[in-house]
Structures are given as C-alpha cells and as structure tokens.
Amino acid sequence: MNSTLLVLALAFCFAVDASRSPSALVNFVATIVLAVIAVEVTVSAVARLRTKPGLVSSTPVPPSSSSFSSSSLSSSLSISTSSTANYANYEVFLSFRGPDTRKGFADYLYIRLIDVGIHAFRDNEEIPLGEEIKDALLESIKQSKIAIPIVSKNYASSRSCLRELAQMLECKKANNQLIVPIFYDISPTELKCQRGFIEQCFCEHEKQGVDRTDIAKWKWALRKIAGKKGYDLLTRNNGYQGALAEEVVGYIKEVLKKNDLYVPDGLVDIEQPIQEVMIKLGVVYANKKATGVDGECVRVLGICGMPGVGKTTVAKIVYNKIHHLFQRCSFLPDITTTFESSGVKGLLEKLISDLRMKNYGGLSTHDQSIEVMKKSFREMKVLIFLDDVQDFDHIRHLVGKISWFGPGSRILLTIRRKDVLCEYRGVADTYEVEPMRSCHALQLFCKHAFCKYPPEEEKNEYYHLSVDIINSFEGLPLSIRETASYLNNCGWDIEIWRETSDFSRKKLERKVKLAFEASYNSLDEYTRKIFLDIACFYNGMDWRIPTCKWQANGYHPLRSIKILIDMCLIKIGENNKFWMHNQLSKYGKEIVGKHSRLYNHKDALSTLKGNEMRKPFVSRLMRDEVNVLDLDHLAIYQV
Missing domain, CATH: 3.40.50.300 (P-loop containing nucleotide triphosphate hydrolases)
Incomplete structure (x- = not known):
C-alpha cells in the first residue's frame, strides 16, 4: 500500500505542473491509474493466497543465493492438518495409474458412482490450482469413507500411487477406513510375490534415490492389499469391465446405505x-x-x-x-x-x-x-x-x-x-398391521413425551394421565406420537396434561384427521352414510340388524360393508358384530356433529323436547331388541 501512495503523490505533483499540455496530462494520469490498479490487484491476490482456507505459511527462512528458486514458494505452503473443510464429505477415493485406466475402467466406475449419488474423488478433479498435488491427494484420502485402489500392472511404477496406497492402510488402522481393492490386470498372488515387473519397478525407484524405508513401506502395502477381499477382474464376470463396475457400485451403495429409507426413531414392538x-x-x-x-x-x-x-x-x-x-x-x-x-x-x-x-x-x-x-x-x-x-x-x-x-x-x-x-x-x-397392545403403546408414548423424568412430587399423576391418554387411542401409533410430541414441547405443565387427557377422549389430533379424511373422501356417497351410521350407532351391533334398513333406503349395504372391510375401516368380529376403532368412531361423530345424526341420548332428548321438532325433519326410532324407545339408537335425518 505504501507504493500505491507514492504513485498517487507523483501523479498529484505532475497534475499541478501548469507547464504540461492537456493531452500529456491526460496520458500520464491514465498511465498512473492503470499502475495503481495493477498494484492493488497484486496486493489483493497475495493476501488471498496467504489466507486461503486449508493453507498456512511456514516459518520464513532466509533464502541463500544458491538455493532460492521458484520451488521455494511452493514448499513454503502446505495443507493444514487441522483444516478439513476443503476435502470433507468425500465418500469414495479412487486411486489408479493414469495411463492404465484413467480413460477406461476408472472413468466408467467414477461416472457410475456419481450417477447413483456417491460423492467420489479422483486425482484429476477437485484439487484447486496452486495447491501441492501430492499432499492434497493424501488429505482427500483421509477425508474419504471408502478407498478403492484400482491396482494394475504399472501401479507399482508410480510413486504417487504407492504413497496413496500406504496412506489408505494408515487410515484403515487409525479410522477403520474401508478399503475395496480392484485387481485390474494383475492377480493378488503376483502382488504378494513381487517378482518380475513389480520387482523391477522397486529397483527403478531405488536407482532414482527413493529412500529404502519408503520402498519397504510400499512393498508391505502391496502385500497387505493383496491379502484383502476385493474384486479380481481376471476371474470375475468373465473379465467384463462394465459388469464388474456395476457390481462394485452396488456394493458401495449398500455400505453407504444409499438405498435406505428414512425411518423415525423411538419405535416400539416392531x-x-x-x-x-x-x-x-x-x-x-x-x-x-x-x-x-x-x-x-x-x-x-x-x-x-x-x-x-x-x-x-x-x-x-x-x-x-x-x-x-x-x-x-x-x-x-x-x-x-x-x-x-x-x-x-x-x-x-x-x-x-x-x-x-x-x-x-x-x-x-x-x-x-x-x-x-x-x-x-x-x-x-x-x-x-x-x-x-x-x-x-x-x-x-x-x-x-x-x-x-x-x-x-x-x-x-x-x-x-x-x-x-x-x-x-x-x-x-x-x-x-394391527394397532399396538396397551403395554407397547405406553412405551411409545413415554419415549416421545418424556425427554427426562417428571417432577418427583407429581410423578404418579403424570403416569396416570399417560395411561388415560393412551387408553383413549386404542393403540393407534399416529395418535400416540402426535399427542406425546405435543406434550413433550409443553414441558411439565400439569394443567396442559390434564386438559390434553380430556381432549384425547373427545377429539382427534389434526394429522390423525387428515389421515382418516383421505380414506373417507375416497368412499362413494352411500358407503359414507353407512360408515357414519356405524360410527354413531352400530359399532358393536350385529351387522344384520341395520342391513334391512339400509337396503330399504337403497344404500346397497353388502357392497359398502365389503368396501369398508377391505379398507380396514371396520371389521366383523365375534357374533357377527361390527367393530370400528374408537378413533375412527370419533372421526365419524365429528363429521356429523349434531345435525344429521343424534347419537347421544341427552342431545336426542333435548332435540325432541325443544323447538327443533317443528323443523322439517323426519325422525326414526331405531330398534334395540324390543325397546323401540331406546334413545341410544335414535337417529334424526335431515330432509
């Protein structure tokens, strides 16, 4: 920034010199502006390079005239072992000898992994320009869940491949990383024996001055990987590369649970x-x-x-x-x-x-x-x-x-x-699938309602309220979970618990209503009427008793009853009696309200005694055995 100020000062001095011609002044100012922009861009670029995430500056060392070169700058930058943001979330790391498989098998396998939603890494992608390639590759291996070395005949000739392989085994030891080797055109036995061409490769590395310790480590890594269960192209799928790649992709999907569907926690009796x-x-x-x-x-x-x-x-x-x-x-x-x-x-x-x-x-x-x-x-x-x-x-x-x-x-x-x-x-x-038994319903309710133990002085009341609530649901998991989650959010407010207990006996949760509504709306007109009649009057009654009435009204009851049974909305239980779950019965009663069907004897008596009898209604008293005036089975239908 000091150089920038200097340039601006010189420009100002020149500008105030009246002896200069206007054209010369314009040209000089334009030159100064361009110089200032160039300086600012250079400074900004250096600042970004120094502060880039994942890179840190090493301790500066005074360069000697004999050793300073352009490589000094790259060696002064290294990947921070504490920063994993650039390389996190890789699921699969592919290691391969480029000339052998890059444009063939490795490319097809990489594309198939990406196609099925697997975040895979290969060495010609994902590395930002300017970073040290080898270190970046090693960091990518560390951040991957699965490593797939595609071992070909020339794999051992590449020091970078061998270094990657050794890093995989270190990650396996440290983090239990899964290694899935693919033996492309070489057998595991050849890798273990390390004769012939593989032996020549290591001799060449030694001639090129590679440390013997590193060579010994790489030899050990090849033998170790040869002993692991993997995919041998020479003996599998008759050598068809596409079939082998599909098999590998399928296995990786299973390991990563890519095909798994979401299932809620806290299940009981499943x-x-x-x-x-x-x-x-x-x-x-x-x-x-x-x-x-x-x-x-x-x-x-x-x-x-x-x-x-x-x-x-x-x-x-x-x-x-x-x-x-x-x-x-x-x-x-x-x-x-x-x-x-x-x-x-x-x-x-x-x-x-x-x-x-x-x-x-x-x-x-x-x-x-x-x-x-x-x-x-x-x-x-x-x-x-x-x-x-x-x-x-x-x-x-x-x-x-x-x-x-x-x-x-x-x-x-x-x-x-x-x-x-x-x-x-x-x-x-x-x-x-049947509703839950009471003991399991209580377990499910407690798992969702109690994030911790209730206050000691009110523990018994919370328990009794829980029992009352789940009894009103008759083991329906959706009702249990919805109410329990609501109470969990409310905390230990005993008044809300008491109110919820009363609400559960009379009303339905919104999501439960929506679930019932989808089935109810799919019924035809006559089947809806029969469903509502059963909900209000005939639950627990011999199905043959109301059938005659429905037939007289032209409802086609046998057909409708079969539909309701097929949809699991009713059952025919012992002694030929209708059975409807109490939550469905509540739903039916909420639909009719007090307008088309009077299923409560108090409401029926009130209606009979009040002025509503003067309205254009046709009333019918439904028989219950011999007692024709049993108001528990009174039905008033709006004309």
Missing part, C-alpha cells in the same frame, strides 16, 4: 410384524438380519391396515433390511397423490431410472416407457416398493405383470384397500 412380513415375502430372516430369498418365483405383498397404524413404517424397515439381496431396487412414495396430481409419466421415469441406476427421461410417451419396462428387467432380480396404492390402475401402469421382472423379484406395496391386488391372485398376499 420386530414381530417385521418377522411376519419376511415370512410372507419368502425372505430368510434370523437375528434381525435378512440373508436370502427363497425360490425363483416373483412375489407380491400388500401391507394394509387402518390409517395411521404404521403401514409405511413397517414396509420401510423391511425394505431397508432386504434391498441388499437384490440387483436393483426402487422406492416410489405417495403413489395415489402423485398419480392424481401429475400422472404416471414421472413415476415410470423414476422407476426405470432406479432400476437402470442412471437418469432416464428419453421416451416421450407412456407406451414407450411400458415397452422399456417389459423388456429391460426380465433377467434382473429387483425389489420395488410402491407406497400408498389405492387403485389397481396404479399398479397396472407401473408394474403391470410379474413376467416383466427376473426370478426372485419382490414387489412390496402399502395399500389402502385389500382388493387392489385381486388381479395378482395366486402370487399376491396381504399382511394387515
């Missing part, structure tokens, strides 16, 4: 339904691990249950546990919503992209996409998970026929209706 689903899928499952798939047939399983019971959670856990058993897998969420909002095209493109493991969007019509589905995966063992399927049309347009997929494939669905799988009769099965 193992039993998982085991039962595994049996229906024909998966060998023991000690909470899936180890194989039985048989060559293609199986389809639909997981059903009432809204909010945890169908998708169970299916996701199963998917996470078994996807490693398949060559390719795909998860398509919210099928019904997506299908209605944007059609099938986007879903098909995602399904094909997942199964091909690369982006797909080249075909413009649905028919062309279906042809790709029919022909591309017949020999491939795949796992497909379709979430929230309501209609068989959704299935037909995506995975229409099981013959589209290879032996041992599995299609897993969460379904709103059991009968959507009717066209897969013979190969499809269903599994119904």
Whole structure:
C-alpha cells in the first residue's frame, strides 16, 4: 500500500505542473491509474493466497543465493492438518495409474458412482490450482469413507500411487477406513510375490534415490492389499469391465446405505410384524438380519391396515433390511397423490431410472416407457416398493405383470384397500398391521413425551394421565406420537396434561384427521352414510340388524360393508358384530356433529323436547331388541 501512495503523490505533483499540455496530462494520469490498479490487484491476490482456507505459511527462512528458486514458494505452503473443510464429505477415493485406466475402467466406475449419488474423488478433479498435488491427494484420502485402489500392472511404477496406497492402510488402522481393492490386470498372488515387473519397478525407484524405508513401506502395502477381499477382474464376470463396475457400485451403495429409507426413531414392538412380513415375502430372516430369498418365483405383498397404524413404517424397515439381496431396487412414495396430481409419466421415469441406476427421461410417451419396462428387467432380480396404492390402475401402469421382472423379484406395496391386488391372485398376499397392545403403546408414548423424568412430587399423576391418554387411542401409533410430541414441547405443565387427557377422549389430533379424511373422501356417497351410521350407532351391533334398513333406503349395504372391510375401516368380529376403532368412531361423530345424526341420548332428548321438532325433519326410532324407545339408537335425518 505504501507504493500505491507514492504513485498517487507523483501523479498529484505532475497534475499541478501548469507547464504540461492537456493531452500529456491526460496520458500520464491514465498511465498512473492503470499502475495503481495493477498494484492493488497484486496486493489483493497475495493476501488471498496467504489466507486461503486449508493453507498456512511456514516459518520464513532466509533464502541463500544458491538455493532460492521458484520451488521455494511452493514448499513454503502446505495443507493444514487441522483444516478439513476443503476435502470433507468425500465418500469414495479412487486411486489408479493414469495411463492404465484413467480413460477406461476408472472413468466408467467414477461416472457410475456419481450417477447413483456417491460423492467420489479422483486425482484429476477437485484439487484447486496452486495447491501441492501430492499432499492434497493424501488429505482427500483421509477425508474419504471408502478407498478403492484400482491396482494394475504399472501401479507399482508410480510413486504417487504407492504413497496413496500406504496412506489408505494408515487410515484403515487409525479410522477403520474401508478399503475395496480392484485387481485390474494383475492377480493378488503376483502382488504378494513381487517378482518380475513389480520387482523391477522397486529397483527403478531405488536407482532414482527413493529412500529404502519408503520402498519397504510400499512393498508391505502391496502385500497387505493383496491379502484383502476385493474384486479380481481376471476371474470375475468373465473379465467384463462394465459388469464388474456395476457390481462394485452396488456394493458401495449398500455400505453407504444409499438405498435406505428414512425411518423415525423411538419405535416400539416392531420386530414381530417385521418377522411376519419376511415370512410372507419368502425372505430368510434370523437375528434381525435378512440373508436370502427363497425360490425363483416373483412375489407380491400388500401391507394394509387402518390409517395411521404404521403401514409405511413397517414396509420401510423391511425394505431397508432386504434391498441388499437384490440387483436393483426402487422406492416410489405417495403413489395415489402423485398419480392424481401429475400422472404416471414421472413415476415410470423414476422407476426405470432406479432400476437402470442412471437418469432416464428419453421416451416421450407412456407406451414407450411400458415397452422399456417389459423388456429391460426380465433377467434382473429387483425389489420395488410402491407406497400408498389405492387403485389397481396404479399398479397396472407401473408394474403391470410379474413376467416383466427376473426370478426372485419382490414387489412390496402399502395399500389402502385389500382388493387392489385381486388381479395378482395366486402370487399376491396381504399382511394387515394391527394397532399396538396397551403395554407397547405406553412405551411409545413415554419415549416421545418424556425427554427426562417428571417432577418427583407429581410423578404418579403424570403416569396416570399417560395411561388415560393412551387408553383413549386404542393403540393407534399416529395418535400416540402426535399427542406425546405435543406434550413433550409443553414441558411439565400439569394443567396442559390434564386438559390434553380430556381432549384425547373427545377429539382427534389434526394429522390423525387428515389421515382418516383421505380414506373417507375416497368412499362413494352411500358407503359414507353407512360408515357414519356405524360410527354413531352400530359399532358393536350385529351387522344384520341395520342391513334391512339400509337396503330399504337403497344404500346397497353388502357392497359398502365389503368396501369398508377391505379398507380396514371396520371389521366383523365375534357374533357377527361390527367393530370400528374408537378413533375412527370419533372421526365419524365429528363429521356429523349434531345435525344429521343424534347419537347421544341427552342431545336426542333435548332435540325432541325443544323447538327443533317443528323443523322439517323426519325422525326414526331405531330398534334395540324390543325397546323401540331406546334413545341410544335414535337417529334424526335431515330432509
């Protein structure tokens, strides 16, 4: 900056010299301005270089006339071992001998890793200009989760490759880094013996003045890597490089859990339904691990249950546990919503992209996409998970026929209706997720409601309130989690807990209502009326009693009852009695309010005695055995 001030001062002195001509003055000032800009740019560049993240200045050493050169500047800069910002978050580091594989196998493997969303590093990318290449490579190895050395015949001729390999083994020892060696055109046995060409390479290193300690370390590293389980191209996949690369990518995805779906924490009593689903899928499952798939047939399983019971959670856990058993897998969420909002095209493109493991969007019509589905995966063992399927049309347009997929494939669905799988009769099965038992419901509630122990003086009351709340939910996980999370946010306010206990007996949480609403809105008009009648009057009654009334009103009750059973909204229990979950019953009663159905005898008496009887209503007293005046079964329908 002092030189800048000096230049400006000289310019000012010249400017005040009246003897100068105007043109000379303009030319001189322009020259001075350019000089000032050049000085400022140079100073700024040096400042940025000195303060760049990941670089530190070494202690300055007075240079001698014989030793000072341009290399002195680069040697005065080194990568800070304490700074990892520039090299963090690498998932895979690829090490290879450039002339052997850079434009062939290594390039294809790198591209495939990037295609499937893996953050991979190779030595011709990611290194900022001006940094010391070797040190930057070593830092990248340290910050990677997995190291893949592609060992070729000339690998040992490269000192940088050997240095990288030694660094990988140090990281393995220090941080348990995973090393996945690929033996490209040389066998592990040759690396262990280190005869012939490999021996010549080390002799050449020694002639070039490489320290013998380093050479011994590199020899040890080659022998060590030869003893590790890896991929030998000479003996695997008949030497096909593309097939080997796909196999490596699939393994890396499994290790990094790239295919895993999000599952919430704090689950309770989940193992039993998982085991039962595994049996229906024909998966060998023991000690909470899936180890194989039985048989060559293609199986389809639909997981059903009432809204909010945890169908998708169970299916996701199963998917996470078994996807490693398949060559390719795909998860398509919210099928019904997506299908209605944007059609099938986007879903098909995602399904094909997942199964091909690369982006797909080249075909413009649905028919062309279906042809790709029919022909591309017949020999491939795949796992497909379709979430929230309501209609068989959704299935037909995506995975229409099981013959589209290879032996041992599995299609897993969460379904709103059991009968959507009717066209897969013979190969499809269903599994119904049931509400939780009381003891497990209490465990789930406590996990989400209590971040710490309650105050000692009020512990008993909190416990009793917790029991009251979960009893009102009859084991529905969605209701339990929503209420428990709300109370967790409120802290230890006993009045809010008491109020919430009362609220839970009478009302539903918003998310629970939304879940029920999606199923209710999909019903036809007559089935909705029958659902509301059961919710208000007939829960626990022999189903044959109201059927005659519904038939007289033209409601087609047998058809509607089957729909409600298929959607898991009701069951026919012992003694032919209707059973509806109390949360669904509350939902039905909230819909009708006090306008179309009077299900409470107090409200019914009040209505009968009040002026409302003068309104244009048609009242009907529903029989309960012999007592025709039992107001617990009074129904008043608005005309």
